[in-house]
Amino acid sequence: MTKPGAIWSVALPLAVVGATTVIWTIIWWSGIFHESAFPAPLAVLRGFSEELRTGRLFSDIVTSLFRVTCGFGLAAAAGIPAGLWMGQKPLVRTAFLPVVNFFRNLSPLAWIPFAILWFGVGDASPIFLIFLSAFFPTVLATMAAAASVPTIYSRVAEDFGIAPSEQIVRITLPAIMPQVVTTLRVTAGICWLVVVAAEMIAGRDGLGFAVMDARNGLRTDILVVEMIVIGLVGVAIDRVLEQLTKIPSIRWGYER
Amino acid sequence: MTDSPLRIYHVSHSFDNLEVLRDLSIEVLRGEFVAIVGPSGCGKTTLLNLLSGFDRPTSGSIERKGKSRMVHQQDGLFPWQTVSENIALGLRHVKSEQERRQKVHELLCLIRLEGFENSYPHQLSGGMRQRVELARALAGSSDILLLDEPFSSLDYLTRLRMRQEVARILQEWPRTVVLVTHDIEEAAQLADRVIVLGERPAQIRYELNLAARRPRDPTHPEVVDAIHQVLTKLHFESDSGEYTIA
Numbered sequence: 001m002t003k004p005g006a007i008w009s010v011a012l013p014l015a016v017v018g019a020t021t022v023i024w025t026i027i028w029w030s031g032i033f034h035e036s037a038f039p040a041p042l043a044v045l046r047g048f049s050e051e052l053r054t055g056r057l058f059s060d061i062v063t064s065l066f067r068v069t070c071g072f073g074l075a076a077a078a079g080i081p082a083g084l085w086m087g088q089k090p091l092v093r094t095a096f097l098p099v100v101n102f103f104r105n106l107s108p109l110a111w112i113p114f115a116i117l118w119f120g121v122g123d124a125s126p127i128f129l130i131f132l133s134a135f136f137p138t139v140l141a142t143m144a145a146a147a148s149v150p151t152i153y154s155r156v157a158e159d160f161g162i163a164p165s166e167q168i169v170r171i172t173l174p175a176i177m178p179q180v181v182t183t184l185r186v187t188a189g190i191c192w193l194v195v196v197a198a199e200m201i202a203g204r205d206g207l208g209f210a211v212m213d214a215r216n217g218l219r220t221d222i223l224v225v226e227m228i229v230i231g232l233v234g235v236a237i238d239r240v241l242e243q244l245t246k247i248p249s250i251r252w253g254y255e256r
Numbered sequence: 257m258t259d260s261p262l263r264i265y266h267v268s269h270s271f272d273n274l275e276v277l278r279d280l281s282i283e284v285l286r287g288e289f290v291a292i293v294g295p296s297g298c299g300k301t302t303l304l305n306l307l308s309g310f311d312r313p314t315s316g317s318i319e320r321k322g323k324s325r326m327v328h329q330q331d332g333l334f335p336w337q338t339v340s341e342n343i344a345l346g347l348r349h350v351k352s353e354q355e356r357r358q359k360v361h362e363l364l365c366l367i368r369l370e371g372f373e374n375s376y377p378h379q380l381s382g383g384m385r386q387r388v389e390l391a392r393a394l395a396g397s398s399d400i401l402l403l404d405e406p407f408s409s410l411d412y413l414t415r416l417r418m419r420q421e422v423a424r425i426l427q428e429w430p431r432t433v434v435l436v437t438h439d440i441e442e443a444a445q446l447a448d449r450v451i452v453l454g455e456r457p458a459q460i461r462y463e464l465n466l467a468a469r470r471p472r473d474p475t476h477p478e479v480v481d482a483i484h485q486v487l488t489k490l491h492f493e494s495d496s497g498e499y500t501i502a
Contacts, residue, residue: 152332158310159325160325248376
């Protein structure tokens with residue numbers, strides 16, 4: 001199998017998008033669904049320009065991105081050190097692993113009622129929920145990576161007089177960076193899923209709230225606009241984080 | 257009193273109930289190249305771990321004068337660091353940035369990898385990586401090199417070239433060397449003294465001195481003779497022409 005050329009790698013996905021739009025139009029045309037339940041592609045296009053004109057779409061994107069950045073950033077800042085600690089110390093791991101596993105398997109959405117009770121509707125509730133959804137997977141993945149760093153690295157470090165206290169920063173962390181970056185990409189994706197759900201219930205703005213608002217106003221055209229934007233922004237977030245894999249001191253983890 | 261940077265006195269070592277080494281005594285002279293050969297699993301690597309101070313012997317004692325550095329079988333380089341950063345690991349005590357860069361360059365020239373300073377280990381071939389490991393171990397003030405089957409992951413021709421390289425490098429940068437290997441030819445070509453260990457628990461089965469000056473060819477008469485002697489001791493060869501398996 002040869003890789004398709006530059007033109008094909010743009011043209012082929014575009015053709016799939018085009019075909020999907022055609023199928024969408026045919027279904028709309030056929031009248032299987034009632035007009036109020038199935039917007040026409042053109043109506044969605046009009047809705048898109050309306051949302052752009054009022055500026056609401058842009059401010060909702062900014063709001064949701066802000067919440068994800070905060071929640072995700074806090075989760076990474078707390079989760080990576082916690083994972084390193086658990087990965088390095090078997091006693092700590094034994095103590096905390098069951099609890100971390102429990103919370104990882106508890107849907108962050110189950111926290112929504114408490115989030116509203118504690119933080120009200122605003123930025124804090126979604127940030128709290130996003131934090132919860134990203135923190136535990138980050139801890140687990142970092143822990144697993146730290147626990148499986150080849151022992152040869154610490155032996156070399158010892159040979160070259162790198163103190164054990166320095167090893168976590170100079171050996172363990174760089175050794176697990178490729179796995180950490182992969183984890184960050186996965187958890188950022190989870191965060192983007194969770195922010196929509198959180199804002200639908202515990203928000204007054206943001207893309208999730210816009211979805212709920214469109215539903216309440218029976219504006220299915222706007223609903224589709226929001227859905228498309230949510231998907232595209234999610235892809236964009238991953239593209240940005242993908243850049244981390246190109247850092248020279250991290251790239252080795254993806255090339256061998 | 258002779259000048260011996262490494263002395264092993266009646267060392268025995270066990271893992272739980274598994275006796276690996278039994279009553280070994282070896283003295284390595286300054287600048288001497290000692291090769292330890294033996295069947296795989298006989299405790300050669302354990303012996304190196306004891307020499308490097310990574311493990312402590314169950315009984316007996318080990319005396320080490322000076323700093324030792326280990327060259328590993330493979331993957332001992334830090335993959336997140338470039339070739340120069342890896343080599344500079346051995347130069348951490350050098351305060352001046354410029355002096356450090358100068359020394360890294362010197363070592364890069366020694367292992368003939370000029371132009372690869374900014375490459376990462378995964379971008380190099382196996383032989384190049386082992387040369388970088390060697391340079392890293394030589395950097396700074398190391399006195400003793402411990403080589404743990406450093407060429408065993410390489411193909412035969414690369415291994416031959418690496419032996420030449422090591423012999424040449426040691427001429428320029430003399431060190432006390434302990435090489436652990438299962439490659440008898442490698443041991444005989446490189447070492448001043450070959451120590452043959454028996455099956456576990458390892459004891460010294462045979463000791464052989466080579467007088468010919470290093471570096472030597474792999475087919476130097478003394479090397480060939482040493483190989484013959486060692487193989488005979490291990491029952492892989494017999495002067496009567498009858499071959500038995502040990």
